[in-house]
Amino acid sequence: MNILVYGLNFSPELTGSGKYTGEMATWFAENNFNVEVIAAVPHYPEWKLNSKFENKWSIEKKDNLIIKRCPIFIPKDITGYKRILHEFSFHLTSLWHWLPCFFKRYDVIISVAPPMLIGIYPTVYNFFWRKCIHVYHIQDLQVDVARELKLINSKILLSILYRAEKLILKNAGIISSISDGMKDKLLSKAIDKQKYFMLPNWVETDFIKPLAPNISMLQRYGLTINDFIVLYCGSIGEKQGLEIMIDAAKHLEGFQNIKFLICGNGVQKDALISYAESMELNNIIFANTLPYNELPDLLSIAHIHLVIQKAATSDLLMPSKLTTILSAGGVSIITANPGTTLYNLIHKHNLGICIEPGSALALSETILFTYNNYSIMENKKLNARNYALSFLDKENILNRLKKAIEK
Template sequence: MRILLYTPNFLPELTGSGKYNGELAEWLVRRGHQVDVITAHPYYPQWQVHKEYRNKLWLIERKGLLTIRRTPLYVPKKPTGTTRMLHELSFAFNSLPYWIGALFRKYDILISVCPPMQVGLLPYLYSTFKRTPFVFHIQDLQVDAARTLGLIKNKTLLSLLSKVENFLLQNASVVSSISEGMREVILGKNVKPERYFMLPNWVDTDFIQPLPQKDTLRSMFGFKLDDIVVLYAGNLGEKQGVEGLLTVVENMAHDSRVKFVINGDGALREALVTEAKRRGLSNVYFSRGVSYQQLPQLLAMATIHLVIQKKGMSNLVLPSKLTSIMAAGGAAIVTAEPNSTLANELITNRLTIVVPPEDPQALENSIRILIDSPSLEDFQTNARRYAIDNFNQDMILDKFETLLFDLILDNSVS
């Protein structure tokens, strides 16, 4: 197959959709397919263009069957609803030269990855003009999330964005997403079940796996082997709602056994660091992230993992970090609304403790309970087994590859 992937997020970004987009492209290339990518210079999660790409304009990178066409884009220092829209529009506008070039090439199939939602418009136009199947893959439901979080308050604008989203959902050859909760929301937007495909995020369970504590990154932080490490690793942005975590850290400051680590970057990082200093919290450690090669050692050092989201997010986004935590055999506490699809799946399979979002007291209580609970090892064992059974990369992408072949065959017949 000759495939065109369109997304602003791609490797070397190691968190969020950029990681999965890059791994998808590399997997398809290993299968012998030619993959062209139209993307931006990497900027996430720091919201700052990576050092090696700064001051560069349009750039083409070639790696065998993989061609990456990068474009500059506006990256706001402090993302808001308005600046995010400008950021996304700048990517669409600056990528136009590559789309003009694409008109002179023949692709078998197009894949665009949301967010941003508008990323589906140019692939739709191309697919219509060239009669090429178009897969609209959704990593999170951006318009619903913006409405829930209040990132966009203008009702007219929200209505317009919803109409554009619905248009793309109705006109893509296939709509895919990563969780059952998102599937329910998407089908509720009048997408027919036969046009939906489940494409969950995957994890390399051979690379990320449980490790002895002596082989983890505890020594890098100065922790003892018997310290209780509570780890939040991931994006520090609006959807996560990690602000309340500092209240938990403060309330547990008297317990010298417990060390909190906040590992990651994002729009709220500096505010969290400043607030922790203001409160004089000596039991919390901030780090900006580790290399991908160190990820197994980072995850394995945690006694307890925290997966935190704001209210209303449980069926709109699925924390990508959760699959890696499970692969590492991690015991996690996850914030999710009661009876949401995410909460029900985690509880039914005894994978984690689930607490209500934006409730620091419930989060603190769960940490205290889990520290000394005999269920800690059960959660670790169950999580590792579930990751192996459900998140294997080859198993997931084999099915996706079959879908792509079927779409191409159906298109050629019609």
């Protein structure tokens, strides 16, 4: 079976959709499918070209996997306008690799949104090759998020984007997303319920697992075994509202052994560092994203894991960092309003503690509560690990996708 995977982000990017798209393509190739990938050069979450690549067209071959890279516009300062140019540049440059694909037979095309318009070329391909299955996988309801966060205010532009989305959804053979909230939103767009397939972000549960605190990892950041570590590990972007971590750290600066470790990269990192510096805090440590092979050791040193996002995106996004936290058996504090998918998931399975989004006071009070009552968190740790084993295992999820495609 010939599979074409089309996505803006791809391995070796360590966070976001690129990580999962890369693992998915590699998994299919390792299971004897012929897989081609069209993707941009690696640049996320730093918004900087990966030093091992050049910003040009290229082709890599690895057994059953062929990766076709495209140059893109990578803005230094991220604005809504420049992000549109960034995504449009990929649509434009990827056409170079797409043109010969229109004359080749693929059994399956998997496109990964965002960008939302990633489904346009596969839709055009399906007009000529009717038997090809287009799997439109949605990691982020981009246009809905942009509207809710007021990143796009033009009614004309929103109308154009929603019309394009409608065309893609109508013609896709399988439509997948990563959460029940996204599923409900998609079904409200009048898609055929029989087309829908739940494809949550997965985790390698045999690699990301509960471990004793790694002493060398503690020493790397100037921490000790006696510190109570509050960890945020992930992208630092505009969708999270991470300023409340700095405000919470200010509330808790009198507790000398409560330390905040913010590990990641993204467009808002410099602003976040400046905000922390303006408060002259000495209980926050900023670090860069670590290689994937060091992630279990990083997770091992945290007492509390933070999953922060704005209220407006609670049902439109499912934070991918949560899967690794659960697999590591971590105690998490999650910003999510009652009634949202994320809130319901956490409460149904007793996986962590939900607080109201945007409240630094609620965050600091909850951290202090867990600090004073950490011994009673063992049940949440066990529930988190068991949930990951039951529902988030990589092999199980990708095998289900394989069977759905074959069916």
